[in-house]
Amino acid sequence: MGLCLLAQSHLPHKFWVEAFTTAAFLINRLPLHHLGNVSPYEKLFAKVPDYRFLKTFGCMCFPHLVPYNKHKLMPKSNPCVFIGYDNQYKGYRCLDVASSKVYISRNVQFDELTFPYHNRMADSPPPEQSSPPLFLEPLLPHLCLPATFSHLHLLPLRPNLHPRPVTRLPSLHQLPPFRRLPLPLPHHRHLSLLQTLLLHANLGASMLLLIPHPGIPFLTG
Template identity: 40%
Template sequence: MEMTRCMLHEKSLPKKFWAEAANTAVFLQNRLPTKAVKEKTPFEAWYGYKPSLKFLKVFSCLCFTHVPQSKRDKLDRRASPGVFIGYSSISKAYKIFQPQTGKIVVSRDVHFVEDEEWNFDDAEKKGQTLEKMKFKLFDSSVEEEDDRQNEIVDDASVRGTRLLSDIYERCNVAMCEPANYAEA
């Protein structure tokens, strides 16, 4: 809890993010060396291999989440601002708090500005406002990635797919129906 308290205090985050800070602290502690496991990290002792640390980011830094093409119009922003608050436990993604909507989004397509942070007191980023911030747009190859990887909850249905249960029901109907009058 000491690490959680320090993370919240250092970045001036509201107390409502205590759970996300605690999850991030545990995530980081599992990748740091401890006295309990000599010459290994807890992650390495449990899984048997060294963890990759290249994806680690500064807690509570400013970031921009890519908005998929299916969820925006032609002239809308291609990225929405947010605050990095942790790592997803379900997938290889980041948890981003979006102050403008008040929602937490899980996304892989994120651009981080690690030397900047959101000021919750003034509802703007320290140093400059969002309107002055230049958005670094993502290239078109990122847009073509699967939207299911971008967000866990997605409202858009994918055209041309069927549920596996529907396919099985059709197969059973085809096998059970009589072919002629005598079979009936």
């Protein structure tokens, strides 16, 4: 019943205590079948509850505020929201939405067809829903180089006008004799022979590239 009161009155969830307290107040005054169609209130106090005292939860009300006023120029009543019944005094709890004050009064005029929080939700604009863009612009055209790269100048490559002399490499007949190395595994006794390819660059550096050749055993100096 408490959830029904919140949904019907359109009150925020922060008023769930008032809603469930009012629900318990109403249930205690409703006749129950297992009590012989007698309400718990009547069973306890031996008198029929006053149903004319019950009002619609969350409706607009106008309590008599003269006892709360500090001077005579203050208004005698303000539009409030009915949020339940008081447990200590026989009166109605009225919430002033503007000042967030709760007044307890017995002299209250009710407008049970108007719900202030329902009207506030209808007047408030719906929340804006942000949707992702359908097309994303590429970021590469907008990228800029750092300042350190903007002052660099590319230098053209110049050919080497004075190449270093080429050093003659010894031929295969001038190399020292080779000796065989024993291999640990019998099936690896014969490996490929290394074919020597001599390459030499314009910078004067010489490289010796060894390429295996099938059919010649592995030799080392």
